[in-house]
Amino acid sequence: MPDHDHDKDLDMDTNGLSTSASQRPHNVPYIHKIGVPPKQSLFKEFKTTVKGTFSSDDPLRRFKDQPKSRKLVLVLEAIFPILEWGRSYNIKKFRGDLIAGLTIASLCIPQDIGYSKLANVASQYGLYSSFVPPLIYAFMGSSRDMVIGPVAVVSLLLGTLVRNEFDPVTQTDEYLRLIFTATFFAGITQATLGFFRLGFLIDFLSHAAVVGFMGGAAITIALQQLKGFLGINPKHFTKHTDIISVMKAVFKSAHHGWNWQTIVFATSFLAFLLIAKYIGKKKPKLFWVPAIAPLISVILSTFFVYITHANDDGVSIVGKFDKRINPPSLEKIYFSGENLTKGFKIGIVAGIIALTEAVAIGRTFASMKDYQVDGNKEMVALGTMNVVGSMTSCYVATGSFSRSAVNYMAGCQTAVSNIVMSIVVLLTVKFLTPFVKYTPSAILSSIIIAAVIGLIDIDAAILIWKIDKLDFVACMGAFLGVVFKSVETGLLIAIAISFAKILLQVTRPRTAILGKIPQKSVYRNIGQYPEAIKVPGVLIVRIDSAIYFLNSNYTKERILRWLTEEEENLRATYQSDIQFLIVEMAPVTDIDTSGIHALEELHRRLQKRDVQLILANPGQVVLDKLYASGFPDLIGENKIFLTVTDAIHTCSPKLAHEV
Known part of the structure; x- marks a missing residue:
């Protein structure tokens, strides 16, 4: 039996509106919708954080479902491996x-x-x-x-x-x-x-x-x-x-x-x-x-x-x-x-x-x-x-x-x-x-x-x-x-x-401008890959670090400097202005309240320039905190995508095909 559930999935059209797969034109690529993580209780979140921080393994796992006599043996073996x-x-x-x-x-x-x-x-x-x-x-x-x-x-x-x-x-x-x-x-x-x-x-x-x-x-x-x-x-x-x-x-x-x-x-x-x-x-x-x-x-x-x-x-x-x-x-x-x-x-x-x-x-x-x-x-x-x-x-x-x-x-x-x-x-x-x-x-x-x-x-x-x-x-x-x-x-x-x-590494995280590798739906650092091509009207920036109070302001200012430099270069060559700023967040392992405030400030600064902020591929921990803060409502839920490719096809599908 063929899988018909796939046809019921919702996609994002170029205007950010939902459309069914059956209504989507054949020349429009399939856009994956970002998954919203389920809410965790405070105790469960604290337990997971502590366990991940202090141990890569559960020291009590060996003792589960064991009789008392066996538990005593396991305790002694844990203390005395001999x-x-x-x-x-x-x-x-x-x-x-x-x-x-x-x-x-x-x-x-x-x-x-x-x-x-x-x-x-x-x-x-x-x-x-x-x-x-x-x-x-x-x-x-x-x-x-x-x-x-x-x-x-x-x-x-x-x-x-x-x-x-x-x-x-x-x-x-x-x-x-x-x-x-x-x-x-x-x-x-x-x-x-x-x-x-x-x-x-x-x-x-x-x-x-x-x-x-x-x-x-x-x-x-x-x-x-x-x-x-x-x-x-x-x-x-x-x-x-x-x-x-x-x-x-x-x-x-x-x-x-x-x-x-x-x-x-x-x-x-x-x-x-x-x-x-x-x-x-x-x-x-x-x-x-x-x-x-x-x-x-x-x-x-x-x-x-x-x-x-x-x-x-x-x-x-x-x-x-x-x-x-x-x-x-x-x-x-x-x-x-x-x-x-x-x-x-x-x-x-x-x-x-x-x-x-x-x-x-x-x-x-x-x-x-x-x-x-x-x-x-x-x-x-x-x-x-x-x-x-x-x-x-x-x-x-x-x-x-x-x-x-x-x-x-x-x-x-x-x-x-x-x-x-x-x-x-x-x-x-x-x-x-x-x-x-x-x-x-x-x-x-x-x-x-x-x-x-x-x-x-x-x-x-x-x-x-x-x-x-x-x-x-x-x-x-x-x-x-x-x-x-x-x-x-x-x-x-x-x-x-x-x-x-x-x-130094925490307060000054590395950032990079991404471009599209020719004939591939892959976006890489243009400094590392000279053949990577920038998408017209779009600036893609990757942040290679968690965003904390120590580096949130620097990260925001660094992105704005990238944007300013790129706009000056475009004006000098009489090209179209930047319309979209896509932030690749796959390397961002975590974010705190200062980081979210920095993104909010970045969004407000971009609005004054008529530039839309787009997020691509945030991890579960980051996405959970973004939703808890109401950030998606601020920029619009249709501005968070699974990949940079999805974001490009949604923001500027015509330009994406031209690259």
């Missing part, structure tokens, strides 16, 4: 996790000892932070590949911010207490963002800003290692992190004498580490070479210092370790007084930076192995492990890219590799710390320098320059702020430029 994937765990997977865990442990132990120096805490605290947090993450995290522990950037940031409040040498107890307090609030911040599904907030720190910040932090970290690399007495070294202060301190310390034995140690093993890194990069199958190179460096250098007593000749060594396993530190956290506020502020900053790094790492390796990582669940896991870590003598831990890459290359299957690493760290703290006592500080400096070189991503910076110059400004602003001032200054510059870019 209960879900653990059911299919087998000996084959464990073999891969065991090898990966042992490999990353050999990398993390020397790195943790070195990173603790960046945080200005005793060496054992770095190892503590690679014991408890990874265990908790293994049970609560959703990434199979991410390795948890201290990282260079967060260690430096935390050490710098806390040192501004207390001196780590003369006020050791207060300094350590503030470290634990900041770690506690870093965890609270991360868990809160995840629990309330506010993970989108960390996206305000753009990729370009992060690239610049990480590169600047890498150079700052490397400069800080010159103290250990050259054997400079800490009393003769600066507490500032900017490049000018550091280089001044380095050259001034030359008068007091650098330690040549230390320089030989540091240079030799740095060369060894860089060669190992080069081998691993050129031959991926030899990934284990750069992974175990730091541990080999520590073993060889420690043995050499022990048998030669080089520490008696001025070679600085790590010194004694506390053999205790993560002593409780809950009573050391500030829960009152002005130090509570200090710890809270520092914790928020450190927590967000740690979160940004971890989420990026988790997403990267998840895409490589084609599985999903729940960002909000990750935040809760990271937050929980740092809260518990602050109570067990740990400082802020997060995902490490270098260790995660080694974990991935070593064939890890699940987060059990983190558990294996934690056990190895535990055994190291309990039984091997007496041997670490003689490890030269210069070797730790070499390990850190070799590790942070990878944070300087020149290729990414070049690509940013090619793609977006404003992004490059954000990248370089963050980089220069860190290198020439301080880590926190660079971070503030990165955030400020990122927000400035957002405001």
Whole structure:
């Protein structure tokens, strides 16, 4: 049976009047009528908006129509993903996790000892932070590949911010207490963002800003290692992190004498580490070479210092370790007084930076192995492990890219590799710390320098320059702020430029004049398609942004400027004036009251010029608000069309066929 309902559809004739399909001449094209969205209740609209803003998925969907016992299992699996994937765990997977865990442990132990120096805490605290947090993450995290522990950037940031409040040498107890307090609030911040599904907030720190910040932090970290690399007495070294202060301190310390034995140690093993890194990069199958190179460096250098007593000749060594396993530190956290506020502020900053790094790492390796990582669940896991870590003598831990890459290359299957690493760290703290006592500080400096070189991503910076110059400004602003001032200054510059870019793009949206592509019913930007032809008597403008209070006035004025310029060009060439202004609204995702007022003002201004305002293809959200405001009644319901083509055929069918 043929579909006769089509003949009953109403069309718009050239005068905007309704006509049936059976009465329409054959040479008049079919004009689609714009659909008016149904009214939504206030509660339903609010619920839809909140759900779309805070989550792309309904977290309660899995629990619908499930018995109570099943709901309990699902709740536990949501909190502890290990209960879900653990059911299919087998000996084959464990073999891969065991090898990966042992490999990353050999990398993390020397790195943790070195990173603790960046945080200005005793060496054992770095190892503590690679014991408890990874265990908790293994049970609560959703990434199979991410390795948890201290990282260079967060260690430096935390050490710098806390040192501004207390001196780590003369006020050791207060300094350590503030470290634990900041770690506690870093965890609270991360868990809160995840629990309330506010993970989108960390996206305000753009990729370009992060690239610049990480590169600047890498150079700052490397400069800080010159103290250990050259054997400079800490009393003769600066507490500032900017490049000018550091280089001044380095050259001034030359008068007091650098330690040549230390320089030989540091240079030799740095060369060894860089060669190992080069081998691993050129031959991926030899990934284990750069992974175990730091541990080999520590073993060889420690043995050499022990048998030669080089520490008696001025070679600085790590010194004694506390053999205790993560002593409780809950009573050391500030829960009152002005130090509570200090710890809270520092914790928020450190927590967000740690979160940004971890989420990026988790997403990267998840895409490589084609599985999903729940960002909000990750935040809760990271937050929980740092809260518990602050109570067990740990400082802020997060995902490490270098260790995660080694974990991935070593064939890890699940987060059990983190558990294996934690056990190895535990055994190291309990039984091997007496041997670490003689490890030269210069070797730790070499390990850190070799590790942070990878944070300087020149290729990414070049690509940013090619793609977006404003992004490059954000990248370089963050980089220069860190290198020439301080880590926190660079971070503030990165955030400020990122927000400035957002405001610029929102307040100055792109607009374009459209023309008809020859022999097609398609209208495109005449700047992008030179062959596009303008329709005589019609100006077609596209707005490439939502219309809000921040940009509504600019959008209105920009359209009027387009119109004025076009009319001046037409008069100069003795062509007919503009009769219709068509606004293509497909890219307009939303509009507020200020935007609607701007359209109303645009309509009034156009009336004075004898130009009719036409809207084409507004989305459901925009159309719903336009009807709620009564705007269609102001311009006439027959002035809103499904496509630009429909609007052209209705406004000026003769001219449309001539183009």
